[in-house]
Amino acid sequence: GESVGLHLPTLSVQEGDNSIINCAYSNSASDYFIWYKQESGKGPQFIIDIRSNMDKRQGQRVTVLLNKTVKHLSLQIAATQPGDSAVYFCAENLGLLKGSGGGADGLTFGKGTHLIIQP
Amino acid sequence: GAGVSQSPSNKVTEKGKDVELRCDPISGHTALYWYRQRLGQGLEFLIYFQGNSAPDKSGLPSDRFSAERTGESVSTLTIQRTQQEDSAVYLCASSPDYGYTFGSGTRLTVV
Numbered sequence: 001g002e003s004v005g006l007h008l009p010t011l012s013v014q015e016g017d018n019s020i021i022n023c024a025y026s027n028s029a030s031d032y033f034i035w036y037k038q039e040s041g042k043g044p045q046f047i048i049d050i051r052s053n054m055d056k057r058q059g060q061r062v063t064v065l066l067n068k069t070v071k072h073l074s075l076q077i078a079a080t081q082p083g084d085s086a087v088y089f090c091a092e093n094l095g096l097l098k099g100s101g102g103g104a105d106g107l108t109f110g111k112g113t114h115l116i117i118q119p
Numbered sequence: 120g121a122g123v124s125q126s127p128s129n130k131v132t133e134k135g136k137d138v139e140l141r142c143d144p145i146s147g148h149t150a151l152y153w154y155r156q157r158l159g160q161g162l163e164f165l166i167y168f169q170g171n172s173a174p175d176k177s178g179l180p181s182d183r184f185s186a187e188r189t190g191e192s193v194s195t196l197t198i199q200r201t202q203q204e205d206s207a208v209y210l211c212a213s214s215p216d217y218g219y220t221f222g223s224g225t226r227l228t229v230v
Contacts, residue, residue: 043221
């Protein structure tokens with residue numbers, strides 16, 4: 001597996017501000033991307049996904065932007081709330097749109113970013 | 120159940136003992152994944168099942184690790200002769216095609 005450091009990158013924002021979490025992905029052939037939120041002591045929770053034939057997708061208070069040219073993914077959270085404090089992971093999947101049944105290799109996860117909401 | 124269920128939620132075992140971790144995926148989800156998460160770190164892929172077969176075992180860290188799935192449903196991850204470095208949260212996820220749903224994990228502590 002991927003070797004990662006013990007300390008995740010941290011982003012600290014004021015409650016009510018907007019936050020942007022960035023992620024660089026590795027495989028230019030990846031065709032499906034997901035953002036997960038993981039609160040302390042819990043499993044990752046699906047937030048929003050985007051396919052490679054899109055460059056933007058909006059959900060409730062969240063927007064995901066995909067830039068395939070530079071292999072960059074971002075998650076924007078509007079009007080952050082204390083409940084948004086968590087670790088956020090991006091994940092890429094190869095082969096979803098090619099009919100490989102969910103990706104033979106599973107998801108490849110980024111290292112995660114710890115979002116801290118300051119009161 | 121409505122979600123992915125993992126048991127036990129916590130397991131403390133002595134070094135050298137074998138442990139079995141169980142995952143009950145969402146009914147009808149054909150794909151099942153196991154991941155490992157060490158304290159403060161990201162998610163490490165272990166193994167993927169499509170139905171009852173495992174086309175990708177590339178993430179299993181050693182031959183002490185094995186997994187099986189039966190009835191295209193329950194999966195067990197077995198760790199033999201546990202070592203302290205096996206201490207981690209083991210997460211299971213299932214998927215019908217895309218949109219993975221994770222369980223809450225099993226926290227394994229090897230003492």
